[in-house]
Amino acid sequence: MTRRSPLAIIFGVVFIDLVGFGIVIPILPLYAERFGASPVVIGWLLGIYSAMQMLCAPLLGRLSDRIGRRPVLLVSVLGTAAGFFLMGTANTLTLLFVARVIDGATGGNLSTALAYIADVTPPEERSKRMGLVGAAFGLGFIVGPALGGIFSHVAPQAPFFVAGALALLNAAALAAWLPESLPPERRVRTFHVAGARSLDLAPPARRRLACTLGAYFLTTVAFSLLTATYPLFTNRRFGYGPSENGYLFATQGFLAAIVQGGLLGWLIRHSSDKTMTVVGVVGLGVGLVILPFNGTAAALLATTAALAVSHGLVASTLNGLASRTVGAAVQGRVMGLMQSAASLARIVGPVLGGWLLHHDAVTLAAHFGQTPYWAGAGLLLAALALALAL
Numbered sequence: 001m002t003r004r005s006p007l008a009i010i011f012g013v014v015f016i017d018l019v020g021f022g023i024v025i026p027i028l029p030l031y032a033e034r035f036g037a038s039p040v041v042i043g044w045l046l047g048i049y050s051a052m053q054m055l056c057a058p059l060l061g062r063l064s065d066r067i068g069r070r071p072v073l074l075v076s077v078l079g080t081a082a083g084f085f086l087m088g089t090a091n092t093l094t095l096l097f098v099a100r101v102i103d104g105a106t107g108g109n110l111s112t113a114l115a116y117i118a119d120v121t122p123p124e125e126r127s128k129r130m131g132l133v134g135a136a137f138g139l140g141f142i143v144g145p146a147l148g149g150i151f152s153h154v155a156p157q158a159p160f161f162v163a164g165a166l167a168l169l170n171a172a173a174l175a176a177w178l179p180e181s182l183p184p185e186r187r188v189r190t191f192h193v194a195g196a197r198s199l200d201l202a203p204p205a206r207r208r209l210a211c212t213l214g215a216y217f218l219t220t221v222a223f224s225l226l227t228a229t230y231p232l233f234t235n236r237r238f239g240y241g242p243s244e245n246g247y248l249f250a251t252q253g254f255l256a257a258i259v260q261g262g263l264l265g266w267l268i269r270h271s272s273d274k275t276m277t278v279v280g281v282v283g284l285g286v287g288l289v290i291l292p293f294n295g296t297a298a299a300l301l302a303t304t305a306a307l308a309v310s311h312g313l314v315a316s317t318l319n320g321l322a323s324r325t326v327g328a329a330v331q332g333r334v335m336g337l338m339q340s341a342a343s344l345a346r347i348v349g350p351v352l353g354g355w356l357l358h359h360d361a362v363t364l365a366a367h368f369g370q371t372p373y374w375a376g377a378g379l380l381l382a383a384l385a386l387a388l389a390l
Contacts, residue, residue, distance in 0.1 A: 006120055007132060009178045010113050014136035016170040017077060017109055020084060020163035022144020022253065026245040027152055027159050028087075029231045034156065035093040039232060039361065043354025046228045048097055050346030052104030057343055061111050061336020065188045069116045069332070070180045072109075074171060079106020081167035088160035104343075111339035115332040118323045119181035127273050127320025128265040134316045135261030138308075141253025149246025182332075209325045209334070211386045216318045217341040218383035219281060222288065222376035223311050224349030229357045233369040236361075238297065251301065252308035259312030273317040277387045280317070283310030285380035292370040321390060349376075 029042045037045065064072040083103025090096045114130055121129045144163075151158040234240040234248065267276055287307040294300040319338060326334050356372035 018140025023148035046350035049104035053343035084164035138257030145246035145249035149243035220345035225353035228350035280313030
């Protein structure tokens with residue numbers, strides 16, 4: 001039997017997981033409206049998933065340092081399947097919230113996948129290799145939203161059942177083919193709640209990690225604010241439904257896959273992680289400022305493309321910078337902290353975006369989307385200051 005590359009298997013695990021995630025994201029805001037959810041409630045529906053991730057991701061990361069990456073990945077993928085199936089069978093808004101809670105509580109697979117990559121990759125190669133996760137993320141957002149748009153024509157809940165089935169296939173593939181990356185001799189001996197203070201870093205490394213966490217948090221707030229409100233924005237401004245939004249999200253995924261799957265490694269070799277982070281943050285800020293003024297489909301597509309490319313530059317480089325601040329024994333903990341910061345951001349972003357978009361709905365109909373997207377651009381100014389301090 002030929003030996004399978006662990007990185008290829010991790011790529012496949014993340015890709016299939018993100019296909020399921022990509023199916024749901026363009027559909028869920030409009031699906032929730034069928035239950036009478038307002039933009040603010042939709043923001044909470046999206047945010048509750050990240051609230052549970054914020055609470056559980058550090059624990060799962062620390063647990064993976066203790067018992068290994070493979071069992072944590074397997075449990076998280078099975079939880080994702082359960083959440084998707086419950087979304088498909090939900091007949092009330094309350095059950096939709098319960099489904100998001102289940103999915104979020106077990107949603108530690110990305111941080112554990114990043115820790116897996118850190119286990120098998122030398123420090124100088126980590127940003128490039130973590131770009132593979134970003135590429136899988138991007139490819140998942142090509143296939144997922146397109147499938148969501150297609151299956152939404154079959155039945156409103158059909159995309160959730162497709163996503164659940166894919167998650168079960170993902171769990172089966174992981175159980176069959178993924179080897180453990182963290183041998184027993186490299187595991188921590190005790191389990192306690194993860195936290196930055198317990199990492200025992202020197203002051204310069206602690207400052208770099210704090211700046212990295214802060215920049216990651218702020219950029220994720222801005223991008224999740226955009227992602228959560230984008231279907232409602234395009235529906236109001238351009239009359240787009242699930243299918244059109246699915247194709248737009250697929251375009252974003254395609255561009256992110258190009259950037260993180262190949263272009264990012266070349267760019268880092270000719271510059272640095274810090275430079276690419278700064279360029280990405282600036283690009284995100286500019287894109288958010290001009291997005292509300294898009295009046296044509298061509299302008300919308302161009303701005304969406306710029307936002308996707310910019311975000312592709314930021315996420316992997318910040319994860320790579322964080323990974324390089326610590327040793328091998330605590331990679332899971334640090335990746336858990338990074339994903340916990342991102343999860344908190346994905347609570348703040350959708351809720352803030354929904355509230356500000358509701359403000360636009362009642363006061364600024366001619367400039368719908370301006371308030372949340374300009375607020376996101378303001379947050380990116382603070383992220384830029386932190387990125388420059390790295």
